[in-house]
Amino acid sequence: MNPFSSGTRLRDMIRSIRACKTAAEERAVVRKECADIRASINENDPHDRHRNLAKLMFIHMLGYPTHFGQMECLKLIASPGFPEKRIGYLGLMLLLDERQEVLMLVTNSLKQDLNHTNQYVVGLALCALGNICSAEMARDLAPEVERLIQFRDPNIRKKAALCSTRIVRKVPDLAENFVNAAASLLKEKHHGVLITGVQLCYELCTINDEALEYFRKKCTEGLIKTLRDITNSAYQPEYDVAGITDPFLHIRLLRLLRVIGHGDADASDLMTDILAQVATKTESNKNAGNAVLYECVETIMAIEDTSSLRVLAINILGRFLSNRDNNIRYVALNMLMKAIAFDDQAVQRHRVTILECVKDPDASIRKRALELVSLLVNENNVKQLTKELIDYLEISDEDFKEDLSAKICFIVEKFSPEKIWYIDQMLKVLSEAGKFVKDDVWHALIVVISNASELHGYTVRALYKAVIYSEQETLVRVAIWCIGEYGDLLVNNVGMLGNEDPMTVTECDAVDVIEDAITRHSSDMTTKAMALIALLKLSSRFPSISERIKDIIVKQKGSLLLEMQQRAIEFNSIVDRHKNIRSSLVERMPVLDEATFNVRRAGSFPASASTMAKPSVSLPNGVEKPAAPPLVDLLDMDSDDIMSAPSSSGADFLQDLLGVVDLGSSSAQSGATQAPKAGTDLLLDILSIGTPSPAQNSTSSIDLLSTADVNKNPSNVLDAISSPAPPHIATTASAGMFDLLDGLSPSPSKEATNGPAYPPIVAYESSSLKIEFSFSKAPGKPQTTNVQATFINLSPNIFTDFIFQAAVPKFLQLHLDPASGNTLPASGNITQSLRVNNSQHGKKSLVMRMRVGYKLNGKDVLEEGQINNFPRGL
Amino acid sequence: MFLSKNPRNRKSNLRLVVNRDAKFTNFVEFRTHKVIYRRYAGLFFSVCVDMTDNELAYLECIHLFVEILDHFFSNVCELDLVFNFHKVYLILDEFILAGELQETSKRAIIERMSELEKLE
Incomplete structure (x- = not known):
């Protein structure tokens, strides 16, 4: 019956896939296997089912699509034997996730198996539920799981407890149903059950305030006693890790105490002693001990004010920070970020070390350290810190420059003591990493420059110098804006500051x-x-x-x-x-x-x-x-x-x-x-x-x-x-x-404005057409007159192909702009502007001959005339 | 939280992890989560956890899991894991459930495994 011991075919398949030299070969093998499996599924032979599914799971792990096997999982789950169910549930957990509709079909099988007489089958069902449970399933199956928390076998109890954590995560409303059961688990002696119980309580406390209140009242002392017992317990080989008894349970208990102590002075008070004991007695030369210390420090930071403990905690972090192990330094940086809220001074003491971490080759450490540095900056140390960071910007990796330059800009903008310093620093950042600087940052720089009128000359010169050596786009933009605005200051060295060297820019x-x-x-x-x-x-x-x-x-x-x-x-x-x-x-x-x-x-x-x-x-x-x-x-x-x-x-x-x-x-x-x-x-x-x-x-x-x-x-x-x-x-x-x-x-x-100086004239009038001229002078050019001609159709007919021509004596130059149209509707008008330059302005007045041509009902019409009624002085 | 024993099934994660220097931290921030990994010869074990989880504890957790595997397969190697992936999952299901630690005793898990093996 066992699919893995009897048949060798799963092993064969794995072996043949591993023997493939190329990806194409592997695909061919997988394709062939999938085809065989499909054929076998179609034959519906129950004996091959578990083997097929086992193969499919392997194929799935390699990243190939296996959706056609999903229904096979359900069939296996519904079969009576443990091995078939085991493979069916494993397939369910691997091949499906909670978003799939097929999952709806499995709820009933799960319910039956949760009530199964064989405790191993119950274990399987709990395990599957804990891994793939959706909100609907959580509602349907919560009563069964709740009952199983009190089951006689500890293996079922712990599985049911963890299953409950997923259920309350999915449906927080169900939390109150589990509070009592969870509290009873805290009295367990069995470490496995105890640790799952602590986790369930933690989950309940984070999602439900009433549950938190309940555990605070009823369980705080019990939890503290449990923690004390395992801290003080003699060597237990079963749970010992590097000299510490069950560090995992330590950590889970400390985490639960953290949520209980947070926001409650009494509970915090109760746990002070044990926290101090853990913080001082735990061995810190192995990872397990450091993990416990780390969790303990986090709890000390989170619970209500116990300043003596906090000093202890920050000292531990200081020790972490000087540790050679990068992992320990990383968590120290993480924690110091939280510590800064309580004790800025204590963290400032480690500033030099933290700055070194910004330059670490490891991206994880750099990122943390940089965030921490930006929290450490204040008015007093901004100059020094910024200098360090900008120096580092020059040599840092390309992919770190974006984060680094953004942080530097943030620091400089927030803490800048004076404008000239701000401008200097921003220019450095733009020159080094301009392409990473966001738009609002350089816009802000321009606003500041614009407001610092005494620094205009200095800034434009500094920008000029910088832009010669750097092609960073944002730097170029700021530079061209400033040169455009203050170019004269650049060339004439206006507004030199004391420490500036004169430069010659043409x-x-x-x-x-x-x-x-x-x-x-x-x-x-x-x-x-x-x-x-x-x-x-x-x-x-x-x-x-x-x-x-x-x-x-x-x-x-x-x-x-x-x-x-x-x-x-x-x-x-x-x-x-x-x-x-x-x-x-x-x-x-x-x-x-x-x-x-x-x-x-x-x-x-x-x-x-x-x-x-x-x-x-x-x-x-x-x-x-x-x-x-x-x-x-x-x-x-x-x-x-x-x-x-x-x-x-x-x-x-x-x-x-x-x-x-x-x-x-x-x-x-x-x-x-x-x-x-x-x-x-x-x-x-x-x-x-x-x-x-x-x-x-x-x-x-x-x-x-x-x-x-x-x-x-x-x-x-x-x-x-x-x-x-x-x-x-x-x-x-x-x-x-x-x-x-x-x-x-x-x-x-325009006509209106010209009215008083040069009244408009009627230049020409016939039975069908009237031409009006109005005049204006371009400023500063008295000899030039702008003439605005308006042609008015007095007839009831449409003039098409309308054209106006004019001739002037030699002392005048005439320029005609295009007319606004060439069709004159009945009683409509067209405008056209003319420019007349009078070279004998003041001596001779304007004179003009004109000719107008248009088509009326398809016939060409020509009208001519002389205009000599221009106002004097044009 | 997941544990990927076969590094091939989490490709983007793998690229992040494998290219890192041995002296670097065993933690990589990956989108909204952290990947905690540990290398045993040619095998990477990685866990994806929440940002607020205790990294050092999960490192310890990986080690405990590897010890259990080592005990169960007596001197575990990569091939044991590949050919017996379903058993690895069986151990994992006894070790972690719903993303949380289920049992911290190596002995308890080995005993449980022998009971389950009898049923198959």
């Missing part, structure tokens, strides 16, 4: 760094976008090499990234055509608000949101500063120096818009597409970018609205202020906004 050198970053293949989109912004800023800071910068920007027009392409074109046009507004566009970022950033960072927003943090943080600041003054500034200013107006609100917001551009592309785009609708809308749109919450913004939008009002109703302003300058300035501010969004047709607001 404007070209600074641009080289950024060019490297933007052309490097490994740079990602964010880095390149930041580099592009930095270039734009530098084009204004370094006017002497702005041509070179422009060339670099122009190259990005060919970028495969749409965002880069678009920004390159826009920035190019800013550099190229709008020199006059550029300097105000690319002013320094306003100081970033640390408080807002920290709040945002603390909030649980994901990486995508954190990349937005920079621009959105900047916005409230940018708004608050000019909140009151902008109107006044605008109005007070002379038209000549408007360009250098440092805090004109328009420029600030454009700057914010640029800040958004580098990262939050989609929102910026949506703002841009809406822009042509109306000037005031545009201002609002720009405002809304980067700040999701309208409330935060409300004041600023009101301010801006009032600026917009100036644009809209200039006559009011004129009425109020006698100077002719203000409306002009207002015009330029809004014109600047539109120039940024170059290529889009100008909006009606």
Whole structure:
């Protein structure tokens, strides 16, 4: 009957599998065996069943699928003999787990076997239940198991006790049913039963407060006595391990005392003596003794205050820490982490040893030690500890750098005594392990740099030096941001600190760094976008090499990234055509608000949101500063120096818009597409970018609205202020906004703003068509006039293929932009902008010949005329 | 908690354990658990335990299990374990149940095994 002694076929199979030289050979053997087993299962011969299943288990252990054998397990379990049941239950435990439906079918067989007259069969059923029991089975079979805890045979009692631990783990509601039975097990003399009883009590105490209270009252003294007895017992060969009687039972008892003593001063008091005895008397030269000591220390740490014991415990840990055995050092580090909550000073004494552990070749020890070090740091030792850690960062394994750099950043941010130290340390970390540094960490660094105005020069120089030697992406990002913002400080050695060596960096050198970053293949989109912004800023800071910068920007027009392409074109046009507004566009970022950033960072927003943090943080600041003054500034200013107006609100917001551009592309785009609708809308749109919450913004939008009002109703302003300058300035501010969004047709607001200076004219009128011109001047270029032409269809018919042509005398240069359309619906209109440059400005006024062609009902129509009613002074 | 006697059946675990230097700790943190292992010549015995469990105790536990195997097979070797895997499981079922230690006496387990063997 015995499948293993009679037949040799299981042995044969194992032997043939082991004889296989290659994995392919092994697969072939297994495939053949599986085919035989399936065939045999189909024949349904009960004699082969156990042998088949035994083979399947071996095949399963090798990692092959064996699901087709699951039903065989159930058949074997239902058969009467012990050997068949044994194999059936073993198959059940190995081949199935509690998630499988088949398990439902086995509950009934288990129930029968739990009530079986043969105690060995009962043992099998308990064992299987203890290993695979699901919540449903636990509910169904709990009464049987509970009864078996009182069974006469100790082998059944201990199995039933452990089975109960699984049942209460699965269904905590059942805990109270087992409390009494568990308490009775604690009085056992049989070590096996006692240890399982202690484990059941521990389980009950951790999941049920009433059970904990019950055991605390009834069993504490009994447990202490048991522990004392085995601690003091004479040599018992059966249970002796390295001179200690049953260390396993020691450990389980100490663990149970831990949950009982935790949070209860009386119970803790009772166990003080025995804990002190265990802590002092246990031999610590063997692993078994150390295991007991370790458990004892953990219990001392967890129970209520007994300070003399804690001193003892920390001394034991100190001994552990200086042990040569790595295992012992590992557990010591583990425990010291808990000890730090009670006695920081005592743990600080071991700081040097712990730091050495951070450098251990063993990853397990390193990880523990690093966590411990980060708990040990305080204001007094932060400099020294950080130095040690950063020194180690240079030589540590690649796979440890991530953990290490994250911890260093955490320590530096939390305990930094001064900003310059923080910046120095962060630069070191970024240079060594920049690729492991998370986004929020380098964002925080930028916020800090931005706030440390006296360190701007120092920081940008330090970054420049660092980035020459390191290509770590995050370092490069911070460096290009700072060079973009503070490039002038870099070149001119502004704000030198006492201990700094002067260095010579030319404007070209600074641009080289950024060019490297933007052309490097490994740079990602964010880095390149930041580099592009930095270039734009530098084009204004370094006017002497702005041509070179422009060339670099122009190259990005060919970028495969749409965002880069678009920004390159826009920035190019800013550099190229709008020199006059550029300097105000690319002013320094306003100081970033640390408080807002920290709040945002603390909030649980994901990486995508954190990349937005920079621009959105900047916005409230940018708004608050000019909140009151902008109107006044605008109005007070002379038209000549408007360009250098440092805090004109328009420029600030454009700057914010640029800040958004580098990262939050989609929102910026949506703002841009809406822009042509109306000037005031545009201002609002720009405002809304980067700040999701309208409330935060409300004041600023009101301010801006009032600026917009100036644009809209200039006559009011004129009425109020006698100077002719203000409306002009207002015009330029809004014109600047539109120039940024170059290529889009100008909006009606522009007409309005130009009204007072140069009234619009009707350039041409016939029975079917009317052409109106309105005018504006680009700031700083009096000889150039922007003409906005509006073609109005006065007829009830549709004009198609509409085209407007114009000719001017030699002293004028004319530039025509594309029209807004070539179809004029009835009573509809088309707009087109023209730019006229008058080389004899002030002497001769504008004059123009024009021709209009279109198709009316398929017929070509041509209209011509001369325009000489331009306002004077254009 | 599991004990894997045949190292092949826990491949990722095996890779973690086997590549470690002999002087390293016998503990590896593995996802949310710890693997405690002990090497006996060419055989690795590893146990996966909770983060809060007593590592040193489980090292001792592995040793006790190996002693029982050694006693049962009288001078155990790898082949004994491979060809008699079902008996190894029989011992294991008497030693550990529901992830907890069931019996700490070597003698008790050996006696129990001889009783069970008579039934087969």
